[in-house]
Amino acid sequence: MSRLEATKPPLFVSEPLTKDTVRHSLSLLSGIFKSSYGPAGRLKQLHNGVGGCVCTTSQSSALLRRLSVGDPVSRVLTASVQNHVSRFSDCGLFTAVLCCGLVENFRSLNVASCTVIKITRHLLSLCMDYLKSEACGCRVSVDFGSVETLVCLVRSVLRSKPACMLNKTEVDHLTTLVLKAFLFTVPCHVETNAVLGKCIIVPVKGRKVKDSTVFPGLLIETPEIQWGKPLAVKKTGSNMIKIAVFSVSMSGDGFNSEEGTIAVQHGISLETLELNQLLNVGKQLVSDEVGLVVCQKVIHPSLKQYLKENHVMAVDRAGLSLMEPLSRMTGAKPIASIHLLSPGSYGSLKDVSIQSFASKHFVHLIPEDSVICSFVLCNRSETAWDELKRVCETAEHVLQLTMKEPWALLGGGCTETHLASYIKRKSSGLSPSTFEDVDCSQTQYQLVADGFCRSLESVARSLNHDGGETLTDMVHGHCWFVPSGFPTVSNWSDLVSKCGCGINGSTEDLKWRILQGQSCSPVTEGCPKEPSVKVTDFVTLDCFAAKCSGLQVAVETANLILDLSYVIEDQN
Numbered sequence: 001m002s003r004l005e006a007t008k009p010p011l012f013v014s015e016p017l018t019k020d021t022v023r024h025s026l027s028l029l030s031g032i033f034k035s036s037y038g039p040a041g042r043l044k045q046l047h048n049g050v051g052g053c054v055c056t057t058s059q060s061s062a063l064l065r066r067l068s069v070g071d072p073v074s075r076v077l078t079a080s081v082q083n084h085v086s087r088f089s090d091c092g093l094f095t096a097v098l099c100c101g102l103v104e105n106f107r108s109l110n111v112a113s114c115t116v117i118k119i120t121r122h123l124l125s126l127c128m129d130y131l132k133s134e135a136c137g138c139r140v141s142v143d144f145g146s147v148e149t150l151v152c153l154v155r156s157v158l159r160s161k162p163a164c165m166l167n168k169t170e171v172d173h174l175t176t177l178v179l180k181a182f183l184f185t186v187p188c189h190v191e192t193n194a195v196l197g198k199c200i201i202v203p204v205k206g207r208k209v210k211d212s213t214v215f216p217g218l219l220i221e222t223p224e225i226q227w228g229k230p231l232a233v234k235k236t237g238s239n240m241i242k243i244a245v246f247s248v249s250m251s252g253d254g255f256n257s258e259e260g261t262i263a264v265q266h267g268i269s270l271e272t273l274e275l276n277q278l279l280n281v282g283k284q285l286v287s288d289e290v291g292l293v294v295c296q297k298v299i300h301p302s303l304k305q306y307l308k309e310n311h312v313m314a315v316d317r318a319g320l321s322l323m324e325p326l327s328r329m330t331g332a333k334p335i336a337s338i339h340l341l342s343p344g345s346y347g348s349l350k351d352v353s354i355q356s357f358a359s360k361h362f363v364h365l366i367p368e369d370s371v372i373c374s375f376v377l378c379n380r381s382e383t384a385w386d387e388l389k390r391v392c393e394t395a396e397h398v399l400q401l402t403m404k405e406p407w408a409l410l411g412g413g414c415t416e417t418h419l420a421s422y423i424k425r426k427s428s429g430l431s432p433s434t435f436e437d438v439d440c441s442q443t444q445y446q447l448v449a450d451g452f453c454r455s456l457e458s459v460a461r462s463l464n465h466d467g468g469e470t471l472t473d474m475v476h477g478h479c480w481f482v483p484s485g486f487p488t489v490s491n492w493s494d495l496v497s498k499c500g501c502g503i504n505g506s507t508e509d510l511k512w513r514i515l516q517g518q519s520c521s522p523v524t525e526g527c528p529k530e531p532s533v534k535v536t537d538f539v540t541l542d543c544f545a546a547k548c549s550g551l552q553v554a555v556e557t558a559n560l561i562l563d564l565s566y567v568i569e570d571q572n
Contacts, residue, residue, distance in 0.1 A: 008571040016073050016567045017107050025074045030100035036063065037093045038463040039159050056383045057163050059390055060092025061085045072567045077103075080557040088546040089397040090157065095550035097462050101455035102558035109451060111444050117559045119448040122438050124555045126426055127419060131409070131548060137422075137476070138415040140541060142406040147179060149408065150399065152539045154178050156411050157395040159540075163387040165380070170209040177375065178392055181214045182399045184373035196403075197371025198325045199396055204357045205385045207378040211357065218326060219362040219374040220294070220318050225354055233352050234291035234311045240368070241291040241349040245326055247334035250278055250316070251298035278303045281338050286310045288343055292352060292365075294318050294326060296334070313352065315363050329365070329372040401545040409547050411540030412500025413460030413470075413479030417515070420453035421477035457515045463500065471496070474511040478504055502539045 016022045035042045036058040046066040047054040055062055064082045069075050077099055085092040106116050130136055142149045155175045158166065166174070185197035202219050204211070235241055252274045282303050285293060292313045293299070299316040307314045318326070323334055332347025351366040357376055364374075377392060379385035402408065409415045427449040435442050460479045461470045468484040471492055478499035486495055492512045498505055 011569045011571050013567040013569070014565065016071075016564055017103075017561070022071050022073050025069070025071045026077070026100060026103060029069070029074055029077065030097070030104065032063070032067075033060075033093055033096040033100060034462040035465065036060075037097055037459075038465070039162060040463070040465045041093075041160075041162060042465060043163050054383075055386070057161075057387055058093075059161055059163070059387065060096060061089075061390060062387075064092070072569065073561055073564065076561060076564075077557055080553055080560075084549055084553045088401065088543070088549050089394040090543045090546035091550035094459060094542075094547065095554045097459050098455055098551070098554035099557050099561075101458040102452070102554060103561050105451035105455050106448070106558065106562055109447055111447055113562045115440050115444055116448055116562060118438050119440055119445055120452060120555055120559055122434075123423060123427070123449060123452050124552065126423060127551060128548065130419070130422055130426075131544075138410045138418040139544065140408045140410065142402050142408055144403070144406065149541070150179055150402075151175055153398060153402065153408055153541045153543070154395045155538070156540045156542065157398055158391055161387055161391050163384065164391055165384045166209060166388075173210055174212065174388075174392070177212055177214050178395045179399075181373050181375045182396055184214065184216055185371050186403075187371050188369065196400060197328070197373070200322070200325060200372070200374050201389055201392065202362070202374050202376045203385065203389070204360065204376055204378045205382050206380065207358050209379055209388075211376075211378040213376050215355070215364060215374045215376070216372075217367045217370060217374065218322060218329060218365045218372060219355060219376070220315055220322065220365065221360055222315055222363050223361065225361045225363065231313065231352060231354065232311050233313050234289060236289055236291075236348075241352060242289055243292045243294065243330050243332050243347045243349050243365075244285055244290045244345065245323070245330070245332040245334050245347065246293070246295040246297075246338075247323055248295075248336050248338060249297040250281075250295050250300060250303060250338060252278060252300040275300060275302060277338055279306060281341060282306045282310075282312075284341055286312060288346065290346060292349065296320060296323055313363075325372045326365070329367050329370045398543040398546065401543055405545050407544040408541040409544050410478075410501035410503065411542045412502065413463050413481075414477075414499055414501040414503070415542065415547065416456045416460040417472040417479040418477035420456040421472070423449060423456075424453050460500070461515050470515045471512045472515055473499070473504075474513060475509075476504055479515075480506075480512070500540065 013019065032044065036044060041058040043056055043058050044063060045054055045056050046063070055066055057063060060081060064078050064085070067078065069078050077096070081092055081096045081099070084095050102120070109116065131139060140149065142153070144150070155171060158164070158171050158174055158178075181199045185199055187194050187197070200218060233241055252271060278300055279302070285307070290312060293307060293315070295314070295316040296318050297316065299314050304314045326332070327334055327347070330347030330349055333345040335341060335345050348368070349365055350368040353364045353366065355362045355364045357378075375392070377385070377389060379388050410418070427445065430445070435445055438445065457472070464470045464481050466484045468486070469482040471480040471482060472478065473480065476499070478501065480492070480496045480499050482492065482495050493506050493510060496506045
């Protein structure tokens with residue numbers, strides 16, 4: 001009893017945002033997020049203190065999963081961003097950078113936090129109404145009848161992560177493959193409740209990115225398959241292959257001594273009984289004209305040999321992850337017992353072939369008509385492959401989200417600067433009744449609106465990692481990046497050719513403003529609704545649904561942090 005410690009009282013921390021440790025933690029997080037943001041973002045290496053694998057990344061999902069955050073305020077921020085990324089996959093760093101900027105700008109204002117929160121909610125509603133309106137100047141319509149905008153959308157996602165180590169040719173190749181894989185998952189025959197299919201990523205590390213490819217159907221790795229040897233798979237009278245899928249082990253060790261005790265008569269072998277039952281299953285499969293057997297776990301060698309002699313192909317160790325797409329693709333119902341075999345559980349395939357990549361061999365299950373495909377993804381190193389896998393999954397998710405809301409937002413910082421200019425112009429023309437509804441003065445509203453706009457512009461400035469100036473034009477409100485090494489008195493029109501998103505070109509009649517954190521000026525006219533560029537131009541686009549959600553999460557999380565009066569921590 002002498003070793004027991006007395007219970008410690010909880011630790012109360014009042015006004016956490018005034019504490020140096022909390023400010024330092026938020027500032028450090030903000031620096032990590034900002035320096036990782038965009039195609040030129042700086043890479044981070046993360047590893048734990050006791051060894052283990054090292055992760056090289058600039059992607060928010062990987063960063064947040066491995067960052068150890070100490071103080072509760074910072075944990076609120078990272079948890080909110082992680083929740084956003086889990087639902088939308090994209091715009092995680094945008095959300096984090098904006099949230100940090102909002103907290104930093106608002107905590108220095110001489111305005112009560114409750115008033116700041118009410119004003120930011122009103123500003124957020126202005127932003128969302130504008131982004132969803134037909135008059136929005138930073139929104140682009142996505143037409144699924146042509147691929148031009150979809151190509152720009154996917155390419156923008158792939159180019160945003162430098163740890164993938166991709167050159168232009170590889171980006172173009174992967175863009176085509178991601179689009180092809182996505183289109184495979186779209187049902188050809190639209191029903192009332194149409195459901196998208198699934199793309200299975202097959203890892204092949206140590207090969208060139210150009211070796212990546214997409215197959216309709218499923219690839220199952222089978223090391224024992226002999227490459228180049230013709231397949232003899234039994235087909236039915238309708239020239240289809242009947243398939244049986246087993247989710248139960250067929251290795252002959254069905255009895256587990258840990259599950260209990262079983263009494264058997266002297267001279268009876270459980271292993272022999274189990275093998276005889278497996279062979280009986282094999283006989284029924286042959287009798288039912290099954291041509292392919294796929295088992296999630298292991299198939300006994302004797303059963304494999306018996307099936308092979310009867311021209312039935314057997315594939316084992318398929319794994320749990322392939323059971324659902326395999327069942328959906330073939331119509332087969334996974335068989336969970338070797339003692340109960342129903343012919344109604346069988347499915348069908350069009351054909352089976354062998355594919356080989358590097359030293360890996362795969363059985364390719366070819367469906368008649370399916371929304372399942374396999375994406376063979378190659379990259380030169382394991383680190384680059386891990387990052388590329390996450391990026392390709394994000395690109396696929398972005399396309400799925402775009403199907404629900406067929407719009408995209410201009411990238412390259414242009415949506416942020418354009419939205420900041422819109423808010424500045426809108427807030428300067430509000431009626432006195434609006435301030436009464438929000439319950440604030442016009443001065444308070446303008447102070448918060450200026451901080452809101454500076455936060456949006458700080459996101460655009462975070463894309464510039466080379467020390468050059470970041471500009472916005474006074475006509476369209478787009479973002480422009482000046483190469484480093486030029487004085488601030490330069491003629492900016494001679495130094496920039498395209499805005500951040502690539503839609504607008506530089507002309508002599510554009511007026512410029514340097515983004516340095518001061519209050520922004522309104523635009524004098526809206527930017528074009530539709531992109532006036534050729535398909536071959538590199539237009540940068542962002543996912544509409546993900547960015548709108550990121551904007552909402554950033555504002556709501558900043559409000560939550562500003563509203564924290566006490567942090568109570570258990571010390572035991």
